[in-house]
Amino acid sequence: xxxxxxxxxGLVQPGGSLxxxxxxxxxxxxxxxMNWVRQAPGKGLEWVSYISSxxxxxxxxxxxxxxxxxxxxxxxxxxxxxxxxxxAEDTALYYCAREYTTSGFDPWGQGTLVTVSx
Amino acid sequence: QSALTQPRxxxxxxxxxxxxxxxxxSDDVGAYNxxxxxxxxxxxxxxxxIYDVSKWPSGVPDRFSxxxxxxxxxxxxxxxxxxxxxxxxxxxxxxxxxxxxxxxxTKLTVL
Numbered sequence: 001x002x003x004x005x006x007x008x009x010g011l012v013q014p015g016g017s018l019x020x021x022x023x024x025x026x027x028x029x030x031x032x033x034m035n036w037v038r039q040a041p042g043k044g045l046e047w048v049s050y051i052s053s054x055x056x057x058x059x060x061x062x063x064x065x066x067x068x069x070x071x072x073x074x075x076x077x078x079x080x081x082x083x084x085x086x087x088a089e090d091t092a093l094y095y096c097a098r099e100y101t102t103s104g105f106d107p108w109g110q111g112t113l114v115t116v117s118x
Numbered sequence: 119q120s121a122l123t124q125p126r127x128x129x130x131x132x133x134x135x136x137x138x139x140x141x142x143x144s145d146d147v148g149a150y151n152x153x154x155x156x157x158x159x160x161x162x163x164x165x166x167x168i169y170d171v172s173k174w175p176s177g178v179p180d181r182f183s184x185x186x187x188x189x190x191x192x193x194x195x196x197x198x199x200x201x202x203x204x205x206x207x208x209x210x211x212x213x214x215x216x217x218x219x220x221x222x223x224t225k226l227t228v229l
Binding site for chain 2: 035037044045046047050059061062095100101102103104105106107108109110111
């Protein structure tokens with residue numbers, strides 16, 4: 001079964017840091033592009049970051065550029081999101097998602113909740 | 119990076135058809151045939167329903183169909199069923215740096 005499982009969320013103070021992880025199983029992780037997508041409570045989906053299959057290309061939404069860093073370890077079938085200088089507006093459920101052929105995200109993980117509050 | 123524009127809500131009766139629009143620009147929807155649609159039920163992760171504007175992933179019924187004209191993509195759901203009631207999101211490729219942009223989401227109510 002193709003599966004993604006996120007972890008690492010939690011409560012953090014403004015200005016703090018968190019590192020999210022996403023472990024993949026059921027497919028050849030190293031051949032797929034991956035993304036992080038977030039959803040603030042009661043709000044819509046927002047693309048956060050992209051990484052190519054090799055890890056050589058990375059893109060970020062303007063809202064997180066310079067503060068978040070995406071990375072992957074293909075040997076460990078794992079995707080990461082290092083989040084620094086966190087703000088209240090970063091509070092959201094963070095999903096990792098595999099790119100499905102040319103467009104589309106499938107599957108999605110169950111999400112990990114990040115809450116930024118003092 | 120402006121979000122794509124979707125109607126906040128649409129509704130229809132069982133058996134009817136509804137169409138959800140997704141309007142972008144010549145930098146995203148109009149530039150690439152890389153539009154996807156997602157269904158999200160409360161408390162659940164999004165589910166891919168359409169990719170590459172009009173293609174179906176395995177397991178998605180053909181009651182769901184996608185199309186695009188200019189800077190606007192559309193998702194049509196025919197033969198509405200109660201279980202189709204959910205939030206729907208469109209997404210488009212937006213170039214090398216922005217990469218992907220989502221619509222604001224549309225709540226579908228089955229009357």
